[in-house]
Amino acid sequence: MLLQPNTQWVLLGTMLLGMTSGVLGSFALLRRQSLIGDAMSHAALPGICIAFIIVGSKEMIFLVLGAGITAYFGTFLIQTFVKHSRIKTDTAIGLVLSVFFGIGIVLLTIINRSAGGNQAGLNEFIFGQAAAMVRSDVYIFTGAAILLLATTFLLFKELKLITFDREFAEGLGLPATLINGILMTMITASVVIGLQAVGVVLMAAMLIAPAITARYWTNRLSVMIILSGILGGFSGIIGTLVSTQISGMPTGPLIIVSACLLFFLSLFIAPKKGLITKAIHLYHLKKQTSEAQVMQSLYELYEEEPRAFTSEEIQHARPLTPIMFRRTINTLIRRQWITTKHDNSYQLTSSGQKNGYRITLNNRYLQLYSMYELQFAHLPMEKMNWNFLSLPKEDLQPFDELLKEHDMEPLLEKGGGHR
Numbered sequence: 051m052l053l054q055p056n057t058q059w060v061l062l063g064t065m066l067l068g069m070t071s072g073v074l075g076s077f078a079l080l081r082r083q084s085l086i087g088d089a090m091s092h093a094a095l096p097g098i099c100i101a102f103i104i105v106g107s108k109e110m111i112f113l114v115l116g117a118g119i120t121a122y123f124g125t126f127l128i129q130t131f132v133k134h135s136r137i138k139t140d141t142a143i144g145l146v147l148s149v150f151f152g153i154g155i156v157l158l159t160i161i162n163r164s165a166g167g168n169q170a171g172l173n174e175f176i177f178g179q180a181a182a183m184v185r186s187d188v189y190i191f192t193g194a195a196i197l198l199l200a201t202t203f204l205l206f207k208e209l210k211l212i213t214f215d216r217e218f219a220e221g222l223g224l225p226a227t228l229i230n231g232i233l234m235t236m237i238t239a240s241v242v243i244g245l246q247a248v249g250v251v252l253m254a255a256m257l258i259a260p261a262i263t264a265r266y267w268t269n270r271l272s273v274m275i276i277l278s279g280i281l282g283g284f285s286g287i288i289g290t291l292v293s294t295q296i297s298g299m300p301t302g303p304l305i306i307v308s309a310c311l312l313f314f315l316s317l318f319i320a321p322k323k324g325l326i327t328k329a330i331h332l333y334h335l336k337k338q339t340s341e342a343q344v345m346q347s348l349y350e351l352y353e354e355e356p357r358a359f360t361s362e363e364i365q366h367a368r369p370l371t372p373i374m375f376r377r378t379i380n381t382l383i384r385r386q387w388i389t390t391k392h393d394n395s396y397q398l399t400s401s402g403q404k405n406g407y408r409i410t411l412n413n414r415y416l417q418l419y420s421m422y423e424l425q426f427a428h429l430p431m432e433k434m435n436w437n438f439l440s441l442p443k444e445d446l447q448p449f450d451e452l453l454k455e456h457d458m459e460p461l462l463e464k465g466g467g468h469r
Contacts, residue, residue: 057294059185060290061286061291063188063192063247064301065283065290066192066286067195067247068256068279068283068284068285068286068305069195069280069282069286070195070240070279070282071257073198073199073275073282074202074237075240075258075282076264076265076271076275076278077233078237078261079265080271084254084257087237087241087253088143088253089128089143089147090125091244091245091254092124092150092151093120093125093150093151094241095150095157095176095250097116097117097118097120097121098116098117098245099116099160099161101113101117102116102161103161110187110246118238118242121238121241124146125238131146174246174249175250176250178245178300178303198239198240202236205229205232206275209229212224212226213271241253241257247286247302247305248302252302252306255306255310256282256306259282259285260279260312261274262313263312263316264278266320266323267321281309282309284308285309286305286308288305288308289301289302289304289306290304290305336374337378340370341381342409342413343368343378344364344375344378345402345410346409346413347366347367347368348364348388348396348406349406349407349409351367353460357397358396360394360395361396385401386401387406388402407460408439411439411460412437412439414458415449416436418449418456418458419431429445
């Protein structure tokens with residue numbers, strides 16, 4: 051399959067398209083302009099039709115040029131509407147997208163009804179037909195991709211600045227308007243060269259899917275851009291290879307499906323932001339919190355009277371759901387922090403008393419920290435994961451003084467005095 055020249059050209063073209071779209075789509079995503087790509091792709095259709103009417107044949111270089119002009123004009127109209135009227139961005143995008151696409155469909159119908167127009171093959175630009183790419187098309191894609199990627203690399207710092215803080219970039223003397231124009235031009239070019247592969251309708255997904263997938267795996271822009279390019283190129287390769295194995299299966303939609311499958315995979319299994327990872331973290335957090343609640347409730351009851359306590363007495367101070375309470379009690383019994391009496395009451399063991407004391411003391415430190423947060427602003431709370439007992443003694447001394455002042459010192463043992 052890979053020895054066939056046509057497959058090689060299509061594979062190279064879709065891979066370059068995916069890489070370019072992924073890299074530039076990262077900036078569009080972070081600037082909250084993801085749907086700009088959708089408007090650009092729909093606005094490109096009239097340009098393709100006008101270029102065909104003028105030239106009279108399907109010359110790719112002229113079709114790309116026409117698409118680029120109308121796509122950029124559509125983007126200009128969106129920004130003009132937002133800047134000089136009360137129209138919001140989403141409304142402007144929807145308006146430009148619909149109007150330009152409607153004009154494109156009208157022109158496409160006129161072309162198809164003209165003599166020889168039905169042989170033009172312009173309908174391919176609506177949903178894409180990557181298999182129709184030839185060597186000359188791939189040459190254009192390759193040149194455009196190299197130019198776009200090289201420009202992104204050279205202007206990375208400037209693009210980064212205007213993406214996250216345009217006012218700061220202007221304060222440094224950077225021509226923010228010019229850089230923004232260059233970025234929008236590059237996104238337009240990326241959209242235009244991808245129209246033949248994935249089409250007007252699906253091109254927006256080619257910009258968004260690799261970028262949002264990469265966003266789940268990193269918080270660094272440089273890593274995100276590289277990863278997005280790799281994911282976009284990989285989506286192009288997978289979509290192309292699958293389409294060659296299934297007769298009549300369009301390549302463009304399969305590329306989008308591949309990109310979206312990578313996104314959904316990342317949505318669930320990404321190490322920090324994936325839903326499964328978050329669910330596991332939330333489960334452990336709830337488990338730790340419920341154990342701390344039960345231990346502190348038991349210890350505070352123990353401070354008043356050293357005996358066994360019923361479930362109702364423990365639940366009275368900090369109630370949990372019956373299922374969570376039962377699971378927590380069983381966990382604490384396995385740790386030998388509490389024991390069960392014959393009347394189904396629960397009592398702290400010697401190990402449980404020490405751990406209950408530490409949990410109660412840490413939580414009371416936290417309570418004091420919330421009351422006097424400005425006084426303790428220098429403490430690296432997130433770094434030490436809110437474990438006050440890990441702090442040096444000199445940092446704990448102010449907390450100990452506040453404990454005495456508020457009469458909040460936990461007892462280490464009943465009758466054994468304060469800590």
